[in-house]
């Protein structure tokens with residue numbers, strides 16, 4: 001296990017390695033949280049508009065998880081006027097992926113603040129670097145990974161009709177997000193698939209049927 005982490009760390013830029021070693025030394029969520037109870041997480045992955053947020057709301061209602069959307073945490077960071085806000089805003093508008101240390105710090109803070117022992121993390125990890133750094137810094141592996149599998153045409157149609165005022169719900173950014181999903185996020189799903197940890201659900205169906213499939 002440790003050998004695997006060291007090998008993974010060699011793939012990362014040096015400042016990032018330094019950063020995550022420091023963070024690891026600072027905080028271990030499992031020691032700080034839930035009166036010593038083991039914190040459980042589920043990752044929810046799928047392309048933009050596949051219905052991750054919609055289904056997470058259903059899951060939270062039925063199973064008492066805390067829902068953490070990495071995208072929502074980043075948008076809240078922009079709105080808080082933080083020093084990283086402008087940079088995050090630009091990255092989101094370009095459909096790219098925010099540096100791991102920023103997103104993981106926000107997730108780490110939200111997990112500690114949540115005070116629960118069950119979290120459903122929506123839209124993260126977005127790439128292999130996100131995955132490796134999260135598992136090293138936060139030191140928790142997911143119980144399993146939910147993958148909402150949806151056609152590109154359907155995702156595009158849903159995003160163009162979402163109407164929630166998101167700066168990335170326009171055709172140019174949507175196309176970029178779809179490309180980033182295929183190039184950077186699918187390899188994360190394939191990694192977890194190779195470990196037998198993925199529950200894949202046909203997300204092209206209507207939302208109630210998707211939730212039914214999750215329950216079965």
Ligand SMILES: Nc1ncnc2c1ncn2[C@@H]1O[C@H](COP(=O)(O)OP(=O)(O)OP(=O)(O)O)[C@@H](O)[C@H]1O
Nearest residue numbers: 047048049050051052053054158162205206207210
């Ligand atoms: N199964 C479904 N069938 C039709 N529309 C759906 C379905 N699931 C979600 N939607 C709608 O599609 C849009 C996108 O859904 P949602 O926000 O849940 O996707 P998401 O995967 O979280 O997207 P993003 O990655 O952009 O945050 C919303 O308007 C939602 O109401």
Ligand SMILES: O=c1ccn([C@@H]2O[C@H](COP(=O)(O)O)[C@@H](O)[C@H]2O)c(=O)[nH]1
Nearest residue numbers: 070071092095096097098103123124126
């Ligand atoms: O881990 C993450 C999650 C999100 N982003 C950026 O935010 C947008 C929107 O995310 P949604 O999950 O669709 O709400 C995404 O396109 C990325 O630009 C990220 O960088 N890292």
Ligand SMILES: [Mg+2]
Nearest residue numbers: 052053069071
């Ligand atoms: Mg979402």
